[in-house]
Amino acid sequence: MQSRIPSSLPRTGRPRSAAADAAILEATRAALVDLGWSKLTMGDVAARAGVAKTTLYRRWASKNELVVDAVAVLFDELELPDNGSLAADIGGVVLQFAALLNRPETKTALMAVVAESTRDAPLRERIRTSIVDRQKRLVLEGRARAHARGELPLDADPAAAACVADLIFDVVAGAVVHRTLVSAEEVDEAWVDRFTTLLLGGLASVEA
Amino acid sequence: MQSRIPSSLPRTGRPRSAAADAAILEATRAALVDLGWSKLTMGDVAARAGVAKTTLYRRWASKNELVVDAVAVLFDELELPDNGSLAADIGGVVLQFAALLNRPETKTALMAVVAESTRDAPLRERIRTSIVDRQKRLVLEGRARAHARGELPLDADPAAAACVADLIFDVVAGAVVHRTLVSAEEVDEAWVDRFTTLLLGGLASVEA
DNA sequence: GAGTTACGCTACGACGCGTAGCGAAAGCTC
DNA sequence: GAGCTTTCGCTACGCGTCGTAGCGTAACTC
Numbered sequence A, B: 001m002q003s004r005i006p007s008s009l010p011r012t013g014r015p016r017s018a019a020a021d022a023a024i025l026e027a028t029r030a031a032l033v034d035l036g037w038s039k040l041t042m043g044d045v046a047a048r049a050g051v052a053k054t055t056l057y058r059r060w061a062s063k064n065e066l067v068v069d070a071v072a073v074l075f076d077e078l079e080l081p082d083n084g085s086l087a088a089d090i091g092g093v094v095l096q097f098a099a100l101l102n103r104p105e106t107k108t109a110l111m112a113v114v115a116e117s118t119r120d121a122p123l124r125e126r127i128r129t130s131i132v133d134r135q136k137r138l139v140l141e142g143r144a145r146a147h148a149r150g151e152l153p154l155d156a157d158p159a160a161a162a163c164v165a166d167l168i169f170d171v172v173a174g175a176v177v178h179r180t181l182v183s184a185e186e187v188d189e190a191w192v193d194r195f196t197t198l199l200l201g202g203l204a205s206v207e208a
Numbered sequence C: 001g002a003g004t005t006a007c008g009c010t011a012c013g014a015c016g017c018g019t020a021g022c023g024a025a026a027g028c029t030c
Numbered sequence D: 001g002a003g004c005t006t007t008c009g010c011t012a013c014g015c016g017t018c019g020t021a022g023c024g025t026a027a028c029t030c
Helices: A018-039 A042-049 A053-059 A063-077 A086-102 A104-117 A121-149 A158-182 A189-206 B018-039 B042-049 B053-059 B063-077 B086-102 B104-117 B121-149 B158-182 B189-206
Strands: none
Touching: A018 A042, A018 A053, A018 A063, A018 A104, A018 B104, A042 A053, A042 A063, A063 A086, A063 A104, A063 A121, A086 A104, A086 A121, A086 A158, A086 A189, A104 A121, A104 A158, A104 B018, A104 B104, A104 B158, A121 A158, A158 A189, A158 B104, A158 B158, A158 B189, A189 B158, A189 B189, B018 B042, B018 B053, B018 B063, B018 B104, B042 B053, B042 B063, B063 B086, B063 B104, B063 B121, B086 B104, B086 B121, B086 B158, B086 B189, B104 B121, B104 B158, B121 B158, B158 B189
């Protein structure tokens, strides 16, 4: 979300242009749509944003970090809809997530930055805080709501509950990502229904 | 597995060196370990393989296809162990898959080529036949074995059964990949146990 | 005003890409 | 063997991107 290069409190001198930040991130998303991850260049982004290339490098050390920040804001759109039941809530959020992954920007960028993050710990941490944790929050909220509804038993052991939440997160996010990007097939309502049935049946077993 | 450039039936002239093919793929894997996907260069691979750069381009049109072929053979190692029960079989194959994803070659390469494939249909097809279908076969074998054991009800509708198999595949592969590469946490036996419990419980619901 | 920082611009060396052209090597057919 | 065909190693090249340096100017604080 923030620039990686130290924006740390220079309260004197000319301030950085917030408009330039916004223009750069917007230009990055546009370039992702037009060119995809691999053909995106820093020079092209700078030109689209109407900004000098040097300005870009003053804020982001690498293409990886720039793209993470550009895509991260899209994940703010994800919400947990209150559809009345746990099954309907899961279906709603899965459809949202699938729609997000079908956007050309995220489609080409998400896997690429994850691939890079396997050899770049700071990038991995940035992805975690900017993207992953925002998704995981939905799982926690969904479980809390299900507890309130009495659809799930209350947690006996908090540590075990955290493990289960992590498991659910990897299963849901992983399945949708894999279906969309690897199998390259559509996440339609029929698939969501089957998946929700599977997940709820599994939850009954694992929460025991 | 095969070179993309037409190896199509030149039955006269000097034949292509099979040793060079093997050396190139081996060198590609070594380069992936040392440099990772993004810093891997065609020139470096050629030098490692003791081969001219032009030779490399005669067989693979791009880095993407080369890496897919180099990594694909690793997926041949995956087998469905007969551990006596469906739960144990799932656990075994999940651990194998997780171990494969923990290798530095696959870790950095797999997500990268998938990311590229979102904008490259031929590459997507190559990944499907070289990698994805080899994994999916394990799901089909596992289900067949479970049917033989009487652990799962026989398929009433073949079309529906295929949908369920696809679902299971995306859930299993997606969850392991997400856990390993996105959450960046270990797939240990405790996680496998929880996951297997979840999946089996879900199967009971979805197979009805 | 003086000091400080951001910005746009230009230019630069370094590097990887992908190709062309050459002579030599390795196979096949007759 | 001779002759043909294809591959191979090598060198060299134009092209594009990278990331940085240097400069003059603009914007903001005290």
